[in-house]
Amino acid sequence: MFNRKLYKFILPVALLLFTAGCKKFLDAPSRYQIKADDVFTSEQGFQQALDGVYLQIGAPGLYGKELQYGFLSVLAHSWDTTIRPQIGDLYYQAARYNYAHPAVKTVIGNIWDSSYSAILNINVALGKIDEKKDVLSVDGYNAIKSELLGLRAYLHFDLLRMFGPDNPASNLSVAVMPYMDKVSTGTSTYLPANDIIDRCINDLKAAKAIASQNKITRGRIGYWGLTGLLARIYLYKADYTNAAANAGEVINSGKFPLATSSADFQYLNELLFSVYISAPHLTQYEKSILNSTPSLGLSVNGQNIVFVAAGGSLNDWRKLSQFITTNGTTTPAAAVMLTKKLYFQNSSMANVLPMIRFTEMYYIAAECANVNKDTTTAMSLLNKVRQARNFPANSLTNLSQAAVQTEIQKEYMKEFLGEGQAFFYFKRMNLDINNLPLTKVSPVPGAVYAFPVPE
């Protein structure tokens, strides 16, 4: 009968519609954005998600400004000229380590939010990359995955360095923050530095295992950037053996020749990892603090304290003809002096900001040697860098262990001027916050290095 046929026909059709066909049908195109599933259909899509992360961390709230020559460099005492109330709440209160001030609080909150937001972007891409391994070439998969893992570790480690407790080496088991290694909307456990470091190291080891040693990817976190970061992290947890091993691996790689002239004042060939900021944006970010009135800068007096006094040299390439006023001349008529690597009207300048410099490997190795009372090795490592900065060979001799450490500290201030790394050095060495070099204003009572964790 027809009835039976109908049953036999319609029911299976209806059922079929409901299982196979509908999943596709219900996959409605999204709004004006691109659906994640459409992004992750090709290697290019993964590459774009990865490049998107680099663009996010190059935002002015992160490594495009505040974690470089802005906020962090104020905390690092790179600038002295205009540390006075007129400079505005943010940098004046930052110079006082007044993290409770609303302007400072906003910037700190944004560092936390933007970093974790970039980490979420990383985790979404990492969550897809193994599932979609077949659309990627082997090299593409290895490069993209290792960079994503490396960036996740880099961001977490910098958050730890900022938000972790003072005197970090003695407070490795104090809970600081969660390590977000997957997409999660709920609560996560706050981990102590020990655990965060372990997870960073795990990510970095996994990344290093698939990264290519032959690719020199200065604008990306490649094999040598990963190794440099490992050295930095091991030093933080006072694992001098592994810190020295990783620093040594980079130093002895022969991939990064030290400079022999001052022509490249950005020392681009010495960059293990840097972040590119597109030209109009970088100019705009830099101008927003370096070309405003009053702006941040280092006075002639300050330059002498950092570069010349106590065993320095006027001929240090990082000082010699490097400081210009905002009108581009080298005459110190205007009080505000800037270093060319940050503010230079030459369009040939590469629009990059350093994340890990090769020279830091020498400082790490030197510190490791110095801790083991091997001052000779430490001085020899430091002398290599000094020589590459226009000092005569073997300029440091016969220094005590403490004096070597002081030289390392000076190097952090000279080499990383306007890059924020000196702040992390102060904090790691637990220097008296009220008595830091180039102090222009007194910190607020009870000031600490550790940023308050946003609620």
Added chain:
Amino acid sequence: MDAYGRVQKVLEAPTVKGDTAYNPEYNAVISTRNTSSYYQLGNNSTIALKLQGGFSVTGRFSIAKTSEQTDLYFPPGHIMFAGYAVEDYFKRGNYKLTNSAFTSYEGNLNVNWNKQLGLHMIYATAGVLGMSTKSESVQSEVGGFVSDQFSDISFGSSYTNSAPVTGKIDTRLLSGFANVTYSYDNRYQAEVGFTRDGNSGSGSDKLYSNYYGGAISWNLHNEHFFKPNSIITQLRIKASTGVVGSRFFPSYLGNTSYNYFNDRQYISGYTSLSTLGAGVGTYLLEVANPELESPRYSKQNLGIDLVMFKSRLFLKASVFTETGDKLVLPQTSPRYTGFTAFSLYGNTGGISNKGMEFSASGILLQGKQFKWNLGVNGLHTSNEINAISGYVEKVNAINNSTDKDQTRPQPLYVVGQPLNAIWAVPSLGLDRNTGNELFKTQNGSTSSVWNSADKIMAGTTTPKWSGITWTSFNFKQFTLGMYAGYRYGGYAYNQTLADKVENADLFYNVDARAASNRWSASNPEAQFKALSLNGKLTNPTYVTTRFVEKDDVLSLASISLGYSIPDFSKWKIPLKNTSIICYANNLWQTGGPAMEKGTAYPFSRSFVLKLTTSIK
């Protein structure tokens, strides 16, 4: 207007305050434009196939497309540009052109079967439904007009936004259902139904939702024990219960989506050579909650239908409850999840609604030449919030903060309280000695300081009962009809007393009550606080229960008188059904707070004379 009746742009310059008062009416005499036009095209195709054995198949397919264009134009002479400096002269004028399109396709196929076996009757139907909708809109905004005379976008000089504003929403729905109705002897009826919906808006793990329902009804008047009588003609009791979902929540909520950085690229090789198209980056825009599902509403209804006195009186009454849970609300996640910048949605809201409704209508008098009908209906409903999310708590905190205008009630969403409540700080009236308002704080003490944390639920705007009552009287060819609406038991915040009396700026329009009954040492029993030049600046009145008033209203919504011309045939005019009717709307109202009205949208009374006829 000047002596010749021309509308003037400037009302007063300078005013007592030193500024210039412009005349909004002037905007109407220049080419200001706010129009929209739309074009709609639709097609419905239905096929029905009757088969043997009680089977039938119906299929339907429909397409609808609507395009709409909205033009919003403020000419350069519009008073909003009056304060522009000379150098901004050519920036005046603004034209917003919005084009939107909505397309929907819908198709369904149903198989029906019915069978009668003696007193048993079964009716079964099953079907599938597919639906796809697409809405898109583009808005361009152009500025830089010079003439007030022409309202055409082509006279503008530049885009005011660097890119047009666009929107796009697509939804897909696939649904299957089955329904069986069984009836015995026209006395008992039972019905069960099941629906399975697949919705593109749901999260990937919850693509499908199941809904079901059941109903029973009992026709008492068909029972054997029911003796036909002149009092009760028909009596039916019915009950139903079920769970339904909402098919319409935005499709993108369940998707993880990206956008491109369109103003920068990532060039890792330190070279500006051959970087065209390289280093394009994407960033997460929205992150899907794979668990997101359609909100669910569980509904129960119990009702009675009664027809009495030989169909002269109809009564219907029912009680209902509706509980919605898994309502889609934005989620708040800890900041370290990275989700603060993303809209993440979850099923966290809950609300319940219960109430009853009735309607009664009947013929009061009936004669050969006349008939008098009377009817009334009423609805009682109350709702209660059952669950909120952390996001809603944040909204509450903002609504209680000074970021929001606290001179007017701000909504708060509190579990156990109604949705449309008026939240105000309980007032103890004005202090006789100082004229300051005294408040009751949360812990019961008296304070002269207004604190948003002391707000209480001061009443809901939902009336306890509302409805309409109507009557019509026919006499020969005349018909007189009246409709009146009523609402009772609700509350309203008398914003006029706040804005135009106590918080009034005396340089501007104020309420007639602004000067009277104000507190002073000689008038300690006054209703309103002491008079000041600008109450909002000097002694602002924040939302207080003092201005929460009963909103019991009876209004005559419409009254009409009609005359139908019986027949033109004797005059040999080929017309029929000819009638003249005149009616008036919004004629009269009593009750409710004394507030200004028609400021947002003009209040209007209309008187209409209508003639209808048709040609034979």
